[in-house]
Every structure is written in structure tokens, then in C-alpha cells.
Amino acid sequence: MTQTTAPTLAAEHISVTLGGKEILKDVSLDLPQGSLKVLIGPSGAGKSTFLQTLNHLIPHDRGEIRLNGVAVDLSRKKELYRYRQQVGMIFQDFNLFDHLNAVDNVSIALRKVKGMNRRTAEARGRAELERVGLAGKENRYPAELSGGQKQRVAIARALAMDPSVLLLDEPTSALDPELVGEVLAVIRDLTREGLTMMMATHQMDFARALAHEIVFMEDGRIVEQGRPEDLLKAGTTSRTLDFCSRLETIIEQGQD
Amino acid sequence: MDPFYTQELIPALNRGIVMSTMLIVPSVIFGLLGGIVVGTARVFGTRPLRVFFNGYTTFFRGVPLMVQLFILYYGLPNLGIYFEAYTAAVVGFILCSSAYHSEYIRGALLSIKAGQMNAASALGMSTSQALLWIIIPQAFRRALPGCGNELIYLIKYSSLAYIVSCIELTGEARAIAAETFRFTEAFTVVACYYLALVTVATYLLHRLEKRLAIPGFGS
Numbered sequence: 001m002t003q004t005t006a007p008t009l010a011a012e013h014i015s016v017t018l019g020g021k022e023i024l025k026d027v028s029l030d031l032p033q034g035s036l037k038v039l040i041g042p043s044g045a046g047k048s049t050f051l052q053t054l055n056h057l058i059p060h061d062r063g064e065i066r067l068n069g070v071a072v073d074l075s076r077k078k079e080l081y082r083y084r085q086q087v088g089m090i091f092q093d094f095n096l097f098d099h100l101n102a103v104d105n106v107s108i109a110l111r112k113v114k115g116m117n118r119r120t121a122e123a124r125g126r127a128e129l130e131r132v133g134l135a136g137k138e139n140r141y142p143a144e145l146s147g148g149q150k151q152r153v154a155i156a157r158a159l160a161m162d163p164s165v166l167l168l169d170e171p172t173s174a175l176d177p178e179l180v181g182e183v184l185a186v187i188r189d190l191t192r193e194g195l196t197m198m199m200a201t202h203q204m205d206f207a208r209a210l211a212h213e214i215v216f217m218e219d220g221r222i223v224e225q226g227r228p229e230d231l232l233k234a235g236t237t238s239r240t241l242d243f244c245s246r247l248e249t250i251i252e253q254g255q256d
Numbered sequence: 257m258d259p260f261y262t263q264e265l266i267p268a269l270n271r272g273i274v275m276s277t278m279l280i281v282p283s284v285i286f287g288l289l290g291g292i293v294v295g296t297a298r299v300f301g302t303r304p305l306r307v308f309f310n311g312y313t314t315f316f317r318g319v320p321l322m323v324q325l326f327i328l329y330y331g332l333p334n335l336g337i338y339f340e341a342y343t344a345a346v347v348g349f350i351l352c353s354s355a356y357h358s359e360y361i362r363g364a365l366l367s368i369k370a371g372q373m374n375a376a377s378a379l380g381m382s383t384s385q386a387l388l389w390i391i392i393p394q395a396f397r398r399a400l401p402g403c404g405n406e407l408i409y410l411i412k413y414s415s416l417a418y419i420v421s422c423i424e425l426t427g428e429a430r431a432i433a434a435e436t437f438r439f440t441e442a443f444t445v446v447a448c449y450y451l452a453l454v455t456v457a458t459y460l461l462h463r464l465e466k467r468l469a470i471p472g473f474g475s
Contacts, residue, residue, distance in 0.1 A: 055378055077382065085380035095375035098473050099394045109379035112389050143472020154375075161379060 006069040008033045008196045009054065009087070009165045014063035016046075016053055023049045024060070025220040031165065031198055036191045037225075038207040039200040040243065041217035047200040048092075050217070051167045054198070055089050056080060067164065085113060088158030090168040094150040096142040096157075102129055103138040106157045114161070128156035132186050148179030152186055159190075166190070168199035204244050208232055216240045265432055265445055272428035273449055279342070279414045279424055280453075283349035284407055290350055291357020291403070292396065296387060298358060299365045309358070316355035322416055324348050329420040345417035353410050360402035364395035397468050404461040411453050425449055 007030040016024040024046050031037055039047045052058045054065060056074065064071050072083045097105050107125035110116045116124070126138055132152040142150055151171055158166060168187065172180040184206050190197065191210050201207060207214055208228045216224040216231070216239055224231060224239050231240040297309045316324065329344040339347065368391055376386035418427030425446055433442035 052374075057374055057377060081380045081382055083380075084378055087378075089375075089378035091371060091375065093371060095369075095371035097372065097375070097390050097394075099390075099397065099470050108389060109376075109381060112385050113380045141471045141473065143470075157379070 005033070006066075007031055008068060009198070010066045010069075011050075011054060012064045012066075014050070014053060014065070015061050016049055016058060017061050018049070018058070023220055024053065026063075027217075027220070027222055028063075029198075029215065029222065029225075031196055033196050034194040035212040036197045036199065036210055037213045037215055038211040038228075039198065039215050039217055040202065040204070040207065040240065041223075042243070044219075045217040046220040047217050048169050051089070051169045051198065051200060054167055055084060055087050057089070081113070085109075085161050086164045088161060088163035088166040090151070090154055090158055090166065090171045092170040092173050094142075094147070094154045094174070096145075096150050096153055098142050101139050101141050102134065102145070102153050102156075105142070105153055106160050109157070110160055124160055125156075128160045129153065131159065132156045133182070146179060147175045148182045151175065151183045155183075155186055155190075164196060166195055166197045168197060168201070170200050170202070172201065172203060202247060204232075204247065214240055216243065260436065260438065260441070261445075264436070265429075265442060268428040268432050269425060269446060269449055272423065272425035272446075273453070275342075275417075275422070275424040276414055276453070279345055279349065279417055279422070280411055282346055283353060283410055283414065286350045287353030287410065288357055288403060288407075290354030291361055291406075292392065294354050294358035295361025295365060295399075296392065298362050300383065300387060313355045313358055316352050317359075321348065321352050321413055322419060324352060325416060325420050341417070341420050341422035344420050345414075345422045349410060349414060349417075352413075353406060356406045356409075357399075357403055360399040360406065361395060363402070364397075364399035365391065367398055368394050394473070397470070398474055400461070400465055400468070404458075404465075407461065408454055408457055411457055412450060415450075 009031040011027060011029045014024055014027045015022065027046075027050060029037070039050065041047055049058055053060050056065070056072065059074075067083060067086060072079050074080055097108065100108060103122055103125040106128050107118075107121035110121035110124055111118060126135075129135060129138055132155055134149060134152055134156065137145065137149065140149075142153075145153065155171075171187070172183050175183065180203070184203060187197070187199070188206075188210055211228050213225055214228050214231050215222055218239070230236070231238045232244060233241075294309050294312065297305045298313070301309065325344060325348045328339055328348050329341065332339065372390055372394065373386055376390045377383075381389070414424065415426035417424050418430065423431070429442045429446040433439045436442075
């Protein structure tokens with residue numbers, strides 16, 4: 001992919017300190033339009049903090065975040081809310097609204113944030129649920145859905161806002177192994193549709209097959225980044241490959 | 257039947273229960289709304305707001321309701337603020353009830369996971385939109401059993417209105433008892449009236465809880 005235009009999302013020299021501890025140290029990353037970048041790294045590396053910082057859910061101390069070349073003036077709440085509408089967020093533990101059924105989960109922000117009327121919003125909600133393979137589950141409440149279905153509702157909810165970027169924070173980590181596939185299949189379809197995404201995950205097979213770039217984070221820094229075929233080529237000495245082989249060893253041991 | 261009941265006691269108590277209902281219904285509605293506002297401000301408000309409403313709650317939970325009513329009815333005229341007996345009683349009940357409700361609401365708000373607010377924010381909702389559409393509807397359902405308890409208390413402490421000369425159920429019974437010296441009969445019947453009110457309230461609360469129930473939520 002050759003890029004001539006500005007990246008959809010750009011983070012420059014981001015530093016975040018939480019509770020006196022520096023969690024992100026001068027992190028810079030571009031996300032070109034239509035690309036999928038996968039964040040990997042040991043837990044505590046700052047992947048989750050980084051994704052939440054990109055949505056301004058966690059304030060950063062230094063640096064700049066630009067969406068389509070424009071940085072948000074955080075002193076203007078309206079600008080911040082508009083920014084967040086354009087940057088979708090998927091959480092590890094789904095965070096569906098527990099008191100709303102599937103279609104209301106997807107349509108509530110359309111009504112209350114985008115000001116759509118109920119009928120239009122619900123029609124859009126049903127369409128998005130169908131897109132993630134949940135037609136017929138519109139009236140189910142979160143407690144009546146499996147983990148994989150919950151995460152797909154969460155994805156439908158984010159997509160309904162027509163985001164320019166989707167940030168996914170370990171979307172399959174809280175799922176039973178047999179449910180991981182259905183969520184990854186949805187994300188795979190989104191990459192094929194050309195949605196711009198950044199995703200933290202431990203699903204290396206998925207990253208290898210679909211990521212345009214793998215970003216390896218450790219201790220609040222980006223240590224390595226590059227195309228999966230370069231970083232994961234047998235025989236290279238990348239940190240990414242080292243981390244992955246350790247990950248696979250653990251998984252194999254776990255299966256004994 | 258003894259004409260004491262049919263001619264004196266029952267007509268007086270029926271008058272009283274109308275007044276009691278007029279005291280209870282607005283106090284319940286605005287007390288609950290006030291409790292939601294106060295409880296939410298105590299959890300999500302700015303620091304000055306939190307300090308103010310914490311102080312409010314401390315005062316209204318810490319001072320006997322009777323003393324509050326005396327202040328409203330007999331004390332405030334010294335400052336040039338005059339309330340009718342009925343208004344003083346309703347205002348007193350709302351203020352007191354809100355303080356107690358706010359504690360149930362606060363507890364329920366604290367039990368809602370931070371992820372709910374994060375998810376709402378990530379969709380572009382403002383804090384007040386997230387509170388109104390996501391957080392409070394969940395917290396209210398969790399707080400409802402506790403709030404119901406407070407509502408039932410309120411039905412009974414509405415009897416304090418008679419001490420600021422707003423003659424409701426207890427006031428009527430007391431007047432008749434004092435006139436006829438038939439205290440046992442008068443207060444036994446009045447007890448049945450309160451029991452009936454509380455039974456109706458319990459039934460309505462149960463209906464409301466069922467109506468608001470969501471599969472798998474709060475269980």
C-alpha cells in the first residue's frame with residue numbers, strides 16, 4: 001500500500017502517566033486508511049492504554065493525536081464527542097449496555113447522539129446486527145447472549161456510528177476458545193471491506209494472515225513494527241518472533 | 257354497628273386518608289426524583305456539588321424529621337418565609353426522603369461497572385447523556401428495592417404532618433380519640449388504614465419492579 005494522503009489516524013510522541021507511573025513513553029504510530037495494524041506484546045506493555053488514549057478515554061500528558069490530519073481541541077467538549085463518534089472502540093469485556101436489548105444497544109447512540117428518530121435508528125440497528133450475523137437476535141438482552149454474540153453486538157454498535165477508524169482492545173481475550181472464530185470472522189470481513197482498524201490481540205495466526213503491519217509493544221514503547229511476513233519470517237531475530245514462539249510454547253504446554 | 261364508628265370515626269378517617277394521600281403522593285414522586293438528582297450529584301458531580309449534597313444528606317438524615325418540620329413551619333417565618341401547614345409538611349417530606357433515597361441511589365451507581373460509562377463515552381455521549389440513558393436506568397433498577405423501603409417509611413412518617421397542624425389520618429384519629437376518650441378503637445382502626453396504604457404501596461412497587469425487570473440483570 002502506497003500512501004500519499006495523510007494517515008487516517010496519527011499518534012505522535014504520546015506519553016501517558018497514570019498514578020505516577022509512566023505507562024506510555026513517547027509512542028508514535030500512523031494508521032493509513034484501509035489498513036489493519038495489530039498491536040502485540042506482553043501484558044502491561046501499554047497496548048490497552050494506548051488504544052484508550054487514542055479515543056481520549058485516557059488523557060495523554062504529551063503528544064498529539066490527529067484524525068484525518070486534525071487534532072481535537074480537548075477544551076471543546078463538542079469536538080471531543082464528535083471525534084469519538086468517528087473513532088469506534090471495542091472492549092475486551094464487551095461493555096454492552098446491560099439494560100438494553102441488542103437492537104437498542106446498537107441504536108441508542110444513533111438516537112441520543114446523532115439525533116435520529118427511533119424508527120430510522122432501529123432499522124439501522126437491525127441492519128448492523130444482520131451484518132455481524134445476528135439477525136433474529138434483536139430482542140435478546142446481553143445476559144441472553146453468548147460471549148461471541150455479545151462482542152458481535154458491540155461491533156455492530158460501533159459500526160452503526162459510521163466510524164472512520166475502529167480500535168479493538170483484545171476483542172477475543174474474554175471469549176471461550178470455540179467462540180473466538182465467529183468474532184474474528186466478522187473482523188476479517190471488515191478488513192476486506194477496507195475499514196481502518198487497530199487491534200490489540202494475542203491471536204497470532206489472525207495477525208499473520210490479515211494484518212498489514214504488526215506493532216510490537218513492550219514497557220510502554222513501540223519496540224518493532226513491520227509487515228508480518230518480515231517480522232515473523234523463520235530465522236529472523238525479531239522480538240516479535242521471539243514473543244510469538246514463547247506464546248506458542250505456552251499454548252502447546254497448556255494443551256497437554 | 258356502634259354509631260361511634262359509622263358517624264364519627266370512619267368519616268373523619270376517610271377525610272384524613274384523603275389528606276394523607278395528598279401528602280404522600282407528591283412526596284413520593286418528588287422525593288424519589290430528588291434522591292436521584294442528589295445521589296447522582298454525590299457520585300458524579302463536581303467537587304463543590306459533592307460537598308454541598310453530602311452536607312445536605314448529613315443534615316437531613318441526622319436531624320429528626322419532627323425538628324425539620326418545626327424549623328420549616330415555626331422557624332422560617334422568623335426569616336420572612338411562610339409556608340402553609342400542608343406545604344411545610346410536603347417540603348419537609350421531600351427533603352428528608354430525597355436524602356435517604358440518595359444513599360440507595362449512590363450505592364447503586366457505585367455498583368455499575370466503569371465499562372458502561374467508557375462504552376457510552378466511546379460512542380460520543382456526553383457525561384450527562386451517559387448518566388441519563390445508560391447509568392441511571394441501570395442504577396435505578398438496582399436501587400428500587402431499597403427505595404421501596406424508604407417509600408413505605410414515608411407513608412408512615414407522613415403522620416408527623418399533624419404536628420404542624422396539617423390534619424391527616426393520625427391527626428383526625430387523635431382529635432376523635434381525645435374527644436371521646438376511645439383511644440383503643442380510634443388507633444386500632446387507624447392502624448388498619450395505614451396497613452392498607454402500605455399494602456397497596458407494596459403491591460404497586462412489586463408491579464413496578466416486574467415491569468422494569470430485565471432478563472439476567474441485577475440477578
